[in-house]
Amino acid sequence: MSKRQWLWSIRLGAIALLLSFGATSAESALQINSDTTCMKCHKRNGQMLGHHGQDAMKMTCSTCHGEKGDHPKKPNDIVVFGMKDGSELDTQLAVCHKCHTQRKLGETEWTHNVHAQKVPCAACHKLHSPTEPMADMTPKVRSELCRNCHSGQ
């Protein structure tokens, strides 16, 4: 690789780095994101921009993720949400079920009933992102979501 190409790749890298900093430094005014204990390390991956982060709900990181405990040492009791590398299924479900009753979930959307106690909520729902991917889905996006798991039968 020539010197010129190297220089270009370094420049591009620098621009990308600046852009990413720029994106994260857009401070969110929400109360939940001023939790310095968590934000010291999780400023980039921990910003809470979704519905659950609104001030009126008075939620903190620990409301869902549990008390800090030994974290960041491992093992710890922090609840991690997700399909693949999340905490135990029961642990994840218990957190959401503190507020969301199964009956109401089932009434709102039938798919809650058939996935009950089989899939963590975070398999479909994303709470940190400013937009909830499950809201206002087109029929096509919805069927694609089913296909992600229910294929090759």
Next chain:
Amino acid sequence: MENSKRRFLKGTCALFAGATGASLLATVNASEGAKAESDIKYAMIHDETKCIGCRACEVACRETNQVPEGVSRVRIEQTGPFGEYPNEYYHFSRVSCQHCEDAPCVNVCPTGAAFIEKETGIVSVNAWKCVGCQYCIAACPYKIRFINPVTHAADKCDFCRETNLAQGKQPACVEACPTKALVFGNLKDPTSELVQVLRANPTQRAKVALGTRPKLFRILAKSGEVIL
């Protein structure tokens, strides 16, 4: 004189014999030709034990056949929940044209717009012949016909006769189904997957008592959900 009379009679007889033989041959050939034409009889199976209610079939059909919003050629009807939490389940059944062999919609159509394609047994609509009188909609015992708001003609599932089938592909709903709950194929081909599945499973058809001889088979569901 005697001789010429005999020759005339001989010749006439020969001519008759030849003509009869030729016409016989022609009819045999024709019937063979007709047989070759009707070697295909398309049918579909909806395996409700495999259906998860994702409605990918509805979406694919709408896209492939340019079905406008508000009407649909195929619909998944959902019933439930059954069972107790956390093991609740639903039943899904396909609502679409059954491609009857004795189709009431075709029988009542005054213009011949509704027809059964001889080669495939597909019940279809010639949109340009349809005057929109809606007799077919009233006559269909499965209530699957509708007036297409764009063409103003009666419309319904035609197994993608003009779209996917014409391109040598399976119907859009069959291709889209993630769990392979839909099987499409030729009833007259004993090696086809359709026939194999029909032989291996108890199936049901809707309103058989009416004598419409529908060709949409369903494998009844015990549980509507695939176990993860």
